[in-house]
Amino acid sequence: MRPPELGDEDLRSLYGYPDELDSPWFRVNFVSSIDGAVSVDGVSGGLGTPADKRVFTVLRELADVIVVGAGTARSENYGGAHTDTELAQRRTGSGLSAVPPIAVVTASARLDPTSRLFTDTTIPPLVLTSAAADATRLQHLRDAGADVQIVAEREVRGTDLVSALDQRGLRRVLCEGGPGLFGTLLEDGVVDELCVTTSPRLIGGTAGRISLSPTAVPTSMVPRHVLADADGTLLTRWVRA
Numbered sequence: 001m002r003p004p005e006l007g008d009e010d011l012r013s014l015y016g017y018p019d020e021l022d023s024p025w026f027r028v029n030f031v032s033s034i035d036g037a038v039s040v041d042g043v044s045g046g047l048g049t050p051a052d053k054r055v056f057t058v059l060r061e062l063a064d065v066i067v068v069g070a071g072t073a074r075s076e077n078y079g080g081a082h083t084d085t086e087l088a089q090r091r092t093g094s095g096l097s098a099v100p101p102i103a104v105v106t107a108s109a110r111l112d113p114t115s116r117l118f119t120d121t122t123i124p125p126l127v128l129t130s131a132a133a134d135a136t137r138l139q140h141l142r143d144a145g146a147d148v149q150i151v152a153e154r155e156v157r158g159t160d161l162v163s164a165l166d167q168r169g170l171r172r173v174l175c176e177g178g179p180g181l182f183g184t185l186l187e188d189g190v191v192d193e194l195c196v197t198t199s200p201r202l203i204g205g206t207a208g209r210i211s212l213s214p215t216a217v218p219t220s221m222v223p224r225h226v227l228a229d230a231d232g233t234l235l236t237r238w239v240r241a
Contacts, residue, residue: 006227011058014225015195015237021171024162027193028175028182029059030210037203038179038210042075047199051229059195061087063100063174065126065165069181070106073117078102080121096172101126101147103165105181107156109133113144128164130154158188183213193239194221200232 006014017025031047032038040046048056060066060081068078081100083091088098103126104111111117117125124145129138130152142148151164165173175181185191196210220241227235 008054008058011055012062014227015055015058015062017062017172024165024171024173024190025192026158026162026173026175026185026190027059027063027195028177028185028191029056029195030177030182031197031199032210033199033201033203033207035202035204036209037205037207038177039207040203040205044076044177047197047201047203049197049199049229049231049233051227051231051233051235052197052199055195055197055235059174060100061091062172064096064172065103065168065170065174066100067103067105067161067165067173067175067181069178070104070108070111071180072176072178073102073104073111074115075178077116078104079116079119080123080125082122097123099123100174101170103128103170105129105156105161107132107152107154109137109141109148111141111146113140113146118144118146128156128161130156156184158185158190161185162190177210179208179210179212182211183217186211186217186219187213187215189219191219191240193237195235195237198234198236 031044031052083099092098099122101123105128107130109129124147127146127148128151131150132154151160221238222241224237
């Protein structure tokens with residue numbers, strides 16, 4: 001199937017979360033070059049294509065919460081998710097909040113309270129952090145409007161995120177990276193699904209892979225669909241076997 005032949009409602013159906021979830025379902029979304037680069041000059045934007053952007057928008061629309069690691073939030077200059085009246089109505093009609101919050105994972109709470117994450121958003125970001133984070137830094141984030149939650153003593157693990165999001169009723173989880181956070185989620189066995197776009201480009205350079213962890217974690221996945229655009233973009237959806 002080719003994305004131009006699919007309407008937005010088709011894409012929503014293809015990427016729909018399982019019905020009646022009783023625990024958080026972790027969907028991870030990445031874009032990669034043909035030769036495996038996760039970024040161009042440190043950011044993923046150089047890999048984007050029109051089909052990838054369409055699916056990116058649909059994935060955000062379907063999610064309860066958008067999870068991102070602090071390093072990615074800094075390097076990609078993250079702001080809050082934005083919506084319009086029509087999109088907000090579709091979300092609320094599906095039982096979701098009008099706008100999905102951005103949840104930033106950071107054991108150290110090393111975030112800039114003057115960054116777009118706090119200033120370019122319609123709802124406060126959720127900061128999932130540890131008891132080891134500097135108390136003054138945490139207070140600055142709260143003063144900037146962040147909803148700060150201590151979810152671990154030191155290192156924030158995948159199981160900590162599952163528990164914290166479940167307590168808030170945020171079960172349709174969309175993780176947008178980065179590779180370190182993806183690797184942690186893999187290590188902890190909480191990745192339910194991967195949506196990966198292969199951009200029709202060769203990059204070279206020193207860019208890393210979409211997942212990084214200290215040890216290999218073989219995880220069997222099965223394909224749900226493969227979409228191909230005329231420009232060579234491949235969009236695949238994989239779920240845990």
